[in-house]
Amino acid sequence: MSVTLPWDIFFIIIFPGFLFTAAVGLFSTWVDRKVSARIQWRVGPPWYQPFVDIIKLLGKENIVPTGTGMTGYLVFPIIGFIAVVLVSTILWVTNWFPEATFVGDIIVVIYLLYLPAIGIIAGGSASGNPMGSIGASREMKLMLAYELVFLVAIFTPVVASGGTLSLGGLVGYQAANGWMLGNASCIVAFIVSLVCIQAKLGLVPFDIAEAETEIIAGPYTEYSGAALAVFKLTKAMLLFVLPILLIAVFMGGAWSPWTILEYLLILVFIILVKNTNPRIRVDQAIRFFWVPCLILSVIGIILAAVGL
Amino acid sequence: MGIKTWALKKSPWVFHLNTGSCNNCDIEILDALTPRFDLERFGILLVGSPRHADALLVTGPVTMQAAPRLRHVYEQAAKPCLVIAVGSCACSCGIFDGSYHIVGPVDKIIPVNIYIPGCPPKPEAIISGVMKALNSL
Ligand code: SF4
Numbered sequence: 001m002s003v004t005l006p007w008d009i010f011f012i013i014i015f016p017g018f019l020f021t022a023a024v025g026l027f028s029t030w031v032d033r034k035v036s037a038r039i040q041w042r043v044g045p046p047w048y049q050p051f052v053d054i055i056k057l058l059g060k061e062n063i064v065p066t067g068t069g070m071t072g073y074l075v076f077p078i079i080g081f082i083a084v085v086l087v088s089t090i091l092w093v094t095n096w097f098p099e100a101t102f103v104g105d106i107i108v109v110i111y112l113l114y115l116p117a118i119g120i121i122a123g124g125s126a127s128g129n130p131m132g133s134i135g136a137s138r139e140m141k142l143m144l145a146y147e148l149v150f151l152v153a154i155f156t157p158v159v160a161s162g163g164t165l166s167l168g169g170l171v172g173y174q175a176a177n178g179w180m181l182g183n184a185s186c187i188v189a190f191i192v193s194l195v196c197i198q199a200k201l202g203l204v205p206f207d208i209a210e211a212e213t214e215i216i217a218g219p220y221t222e223y224s225g226a227a228l229a230v231f232k233l234t235k236a237m238l239l240f241v242l243p244i245l246l247i248a249v250f251m252g253g254a255w256s257p258w259t260i261l262e263y264l265l266i267l268v269f270i271i272l273v274k275n276t277n278p279r280i281r282v283d284q285a286i287r288f289f290w291v292p293c294l295i296l297s298v299i300g301i302i303l304a305a306v307g308l
Numbered sequence: 309m310g311i312k313t314w315a316l317k318k319s320p321w322v323f324h325l326n327t328g329s330c331n332n333c334d335i336e337i338l339d340a341l342t343p344r345f346d347l348e349r350f351g352i353l354l355v356g357s358p359r360h361a362d363a364l365l366v367t368g369p370v371t372m373q374a375a376p377r378l379r380h381v382y383e384q385a386a387k388p389c390l391v392i393a394v395g396s397c398a399c400s401c402g403i404f405d406g407s408y409h410i411v412g413p414v415d416k417i418i419p420v421n422i423y424i425p426g427c428p429p430k431p432e433a434i435i436s437g438v439m440k441a442l443n444s445l
Contacts, residue, residue, distance in 0.1 A: 042346040216356040217357045221357045223359065228359075
């Protein structure tokens with residue numbers, strides 16, 4: 001399919017891109033808050049709560065503290081946000097129209113997924129707040145910890161499918177040969193990448209950068225109003241986009257109605273991990289990712305290379 | 309009522325500030341946030357930074373040390389921002405009235421939207437006060 005300009009705009013702004021991802025992402029954060037509330041024996045917020053939070057933040061005063069780089073301070077939240085919108089568009093378009101895929105789009109997706117974390121790091125540093133810079137430095141260390149492992153884990157299916165470097169190709173390969181999760185190597189990689197997306201989402205036990213009991217709100221400390229809303233929206237959209245990436249790569253692609261069930265399974269797993277673990281220190285996180293997780297993911301990729 | 313006010317009423321994030329209380333009111337505020345009362349039903353969340361706050365819960369009489377800090381925190385909060393005085397001390401200095409180190413009740417420093425008396429007020433009283441403050445918007 002040759003995608004034309006009006007369709008591009010439709011894809012990016014409305015359907016798989018901004019509006020759809022934002023709505024489903026915010027709804028997922030409600031599921032997160034509601035399930036957490038039920039686990040703690042509470043009632044929990046009403047279903048429209050995350051939407052109201054965003055509307056409220058958009059309506060509030062947007063303070064730029066003196067001594068910050070004004071442009072950077074306001075642009076960095078938007079960089080991460082745009083990256084997530086693009087990732088979502090690429091994921092859905094390649095899942096539904098495998099012809100629209102291009103070689104290496106999985107690499108593009110992985111690079112774009114760096115940007116939200118970089119936006120948080122740069123925004124936290126630009127805010128000129130001590131807590132913000134501590135949060136930014138923690139986020140940077142956490143990123144160094146999980147990125148390599150995540151990369152190796154996501155590339156295991158690529159090796160297992162004989163070097164298919166495109167998302168559409170991987171979905172097509174799984175349609176012909178069954179789920180990637182049927183291979184021993186991909187089961188290992190899937191477990192490792194589930195742990196990595198927990199860290200990418202900044203949820204407990206890896207909410208080290210935002211640790212509200214230690215450093216107020218980390219990189220977000222100085223942000224208020226619309227800029228904070230963009231950060232919150234980016235986080236919510238990531239909660240939708242990252243599981244969809246795993247479904248596309250490991251669980252047969254996101255085009256059948258089963259996708260909803262698979263997504264809910266991953267979401268509930270993330271929420272349960274979030275609610276049953278304490279926060280770990282940043283050095284523990286680095287050791288955790290660089291020793292057991294890296295060894296596991298390398299075992300996975302070796303298994304994939306020998307064809308298991 | 310515009311959509312801004314409606315959203316503010318549905319999702320007030322509170323920031324808790326102690327300006328010299330005996331710590332009892334603070335414990336009652338934390339009590340109100342426990343699962344038993346579950347303030348998240350109303351969208352109320354405790355935030356750590358005044359920049360994110362929609363309501364300041366101020367406890368205690370304002371001491372000389374705390375007065376400039378209270379003013380500073382109020383200026384840092386993104387407007388619109390409610391101020392709720394929790395406890396007799398915050399409303400009127402309570403048992404600390406006339407002490408050598410007290411500047412005065414909270415409304416002498418910053419404008420207060422609603423007063424919740426009690427020494428300390430019960431969590432139910434705090435919740436009812438916050439809801440009244442929101443409904444007055
Ligand atoms: S009102 Fe009573 S409980 Fe609250 S700070 Fe004052 S003395 Fe303590």
